[in-house]
Amino acid sequence: MEIVVNNIINIFTVIDGKVHILLKNNKLIKIECNDDIETINKKYIEENLDIENLSLKQFYTFSEKQDNKLIINILFMDIVNYNSIKLADDLSLIELSKLDIDKKYLDKCLETLRKELVLNSTIKKLYPDEFSLPEIQKMYEDVLDKKYDRRNFRKRLIKLDVIECLEKVSSNKNGRPAKLYKFKDIVEDKCLF
Amino acid sequence: MEIVVNNIINIFTVIDGKVHILLKNNKLIKIECNDDIETINKKYIEENLDIENLSLKQFYTFSEKQDNKLIINILFMDIVNYNSIKLADDLSLIELSKLDIDKKYLDKCLETLRKELVLNSTIKKLYPDEFSLPEIQKMYEDVLDKKYDRRNFRKRLIKLDVIECLEKVSSNKNGRPAKLYKFKDIVEDKCLF
DNA sequence: GCAAAAGTGTTCTCTCTACACCCATGT
DNA sequence: ACATGGGTGTAGAGAGAACACTTTTGC
Numbered sequence: 483m484e485i486v487v488n489n490i491i492n493i494f495t496v497i498d499g500k501v502h503i504l505l506k507n508n509k510l511i512k513i514e515c516n517d518d519i520e521t522i523n524k525k526y527i528e529e530n531l532d533i534e535n536l537s538l539k540q541f542y543t544f545s546e547k548q549d550n551k552l553i554i555n556i557l558f559m560d561i562v563n564y565n566s567i568k569l570a571d572d573l574s575l576i577e578l579s580k581l582d583i584d585k586k587y588l589d590k591c592l593e594t595l596r597k598e599l600v601l602n603s604t605i606k607k608l609y610p611d612e613f614s615l616p617e618i619q620k621m622y623e624d625v626l627d628k629k630y631d632r633r634n635f636r637k638r639l640i641k642l643d644v645i646e647c648l649e650k651v652s653s654n655k656n657g658r659p660a661k662l663y664k665f666k667d668i669v670e671d672k673c674l675f
Numbered sequence: 676m677e678i679v680v681n682n683i684i685n686i687f688t689v690i691d692g693k694v695h696i697l698l699k700n701n702k703l704i705k706i707e708c709n710d711d712i713e714t715i716n717k718k719y720i721e722e723n724l725d726i727e728n729l730s731l732k733q734f735y736t737f738s739e740k741q742d743n744k745l746i747i748n749i750l751f752m753d754i755v756n757y758n759s760i761k762l763a764d765d766l767s768l769i770e771l772s773k774l775d776i777d778k779k780y781l782d783k784c785l786e787t788l789r790k791e792l793v794l795n796s797t798i799k800k801l802y803p804d805e806f807s808l809p810e811i812q813k814m815y816e817d818v819l820d821k822k823y824d825r826r827n828f829r830k831r832l833i834k835l836d837v838i839e840c841l842e843k844v845s846s847n848k849n850g851r852p853a854k855l856y857k858f859k860d861i862v863e864d865k866c867l868f
Numbered sequence: 869g870c871a872a873a874a875g876t877g878t879t880c881t882c883t884c885t886a887c888a889c890c891c892a893t894g895t
Numbered sequence: 896a897c898a899t900g901g902g903t904g905t906a907g908a909g910a911g912a913a914c915a916c917t918t919t920t921g922c
Contacts, residue, residue, distance in 0.1 A: 614874090661874085
């Protein structure tokens with residue numbers, strides 16, 4: 483039987499508290515794999531995606547049969563800051579919850595995101611510069627589907643010693659501006675939630 | 676390029692506090708995959724491994740190039756009770772730490788084991804009947820490479836409401852016999868550590 | 869001055885840790 | 896009786912949850 487191996491690259495970012503995924507021609511980024519899987523990915527990223535410091539992580543392999551072919555889809559992901567993505571003509575970002583793909587793929591993505599986003603190193607990639615606490619709190623509440631108390635949320639991050647306060651505030655359209663913070667340089671990775 | 680896809684099946688058990696892995700002809704169990712990966716596994720288990728209720732979980736996919744062939748190795752695992760393995764002539768168990776395989780494979784196995792063994796449902800599969808607390812404490816200390824206080828270890832499991840005490844004791848060669856427990860029927864899965 | 873959103877501190881509860889002595893068995 | 900390993904309880908520290916009022920901004 484003919485065998486086709488694809489690498490599927492899921493690049494996630496967060497816009498306005500909602501997880502988005504990068505598409506190419508309105509489809510998942512799929513690369514036919516005819517070499518070692520890491521080599522193929524590295525080459526593709528260099529030639530096609532203008533994103534700095536991308537570090538793909540493999541998270542699942544699906545198989546399907548189609549027209550007497552065996553198709554192996556190896557899923558990879560990374561999470562990056564919105565500004566580090568240069569949107570070429572054929573690239574677009576879509577809210578993950580609005581993406582029309584097989585539920586088993588989507589569920590695996592969400593499961594993986596939930597594991598990744600609680601890590602210090604991941605959240606620093608997502609917010610490499612300044613951010614406000616309400617901003618990342620909203621993101622967590624959306625992705626993890628939980629509610630947090632504002633004060634306890636803040637205390638948690640401060641006690642973990644992972645953020646430092648900047649002398650700046652955000653400009654909100656409504657209400658009091660939020661203080662801006664940045665993540666400290668990571669010494670060891672910590673689980674935030 | 677020619678592509679070969681293999682499923683590699685890692686079946687773990689614990690003997691005397693140490694993790695062991697099932698080998699076939701002293702090698703990892705490898706199946707050439709020419710159909711949907713779950714279908715292949717199901718068929719192989721039925722025909723070759725006389726183990727009840729095996730429920731394989733995929734955990735990683737490696738690739739390698741060999742003689743101008745692309746080899747895709749998809750790794751699966753399950754954890755079972757020692758007594759549920761019927762050792763046919765070509766099957767054997769070896770202590771995981773003494774297995775001579777590529778370090779990246781071994782590290783992935785250990786990482787996966789550490790995630791699995793803290794779950795209620797997994798540990799119940801390993802100890803479906805009676806067990807003593809010192810027995811599983813030793814296993815945890817070995818796999819997680821940590822030490823636990825005897826009293827706190829016991830209190831933790833009791834407070835989690837996952838074990839019940841039997842009116843029996845173990846027969847140790849040294850020292851006082853340990854009380855025997857069994858896991859309660861699982862309602863929801865809990866993380867033990 | 870009103871609505872909207874953000875900042876802050878305290879108390880209470882619960883969990884985790886550390887720790888010492890006694891008990892049941894085999895030899 | 897002694898060596899070995901298992902069982903038990905308590906006190907103190909630390910983490911997490913609940914909670915209300917004040918502050919800053921835009922309109």
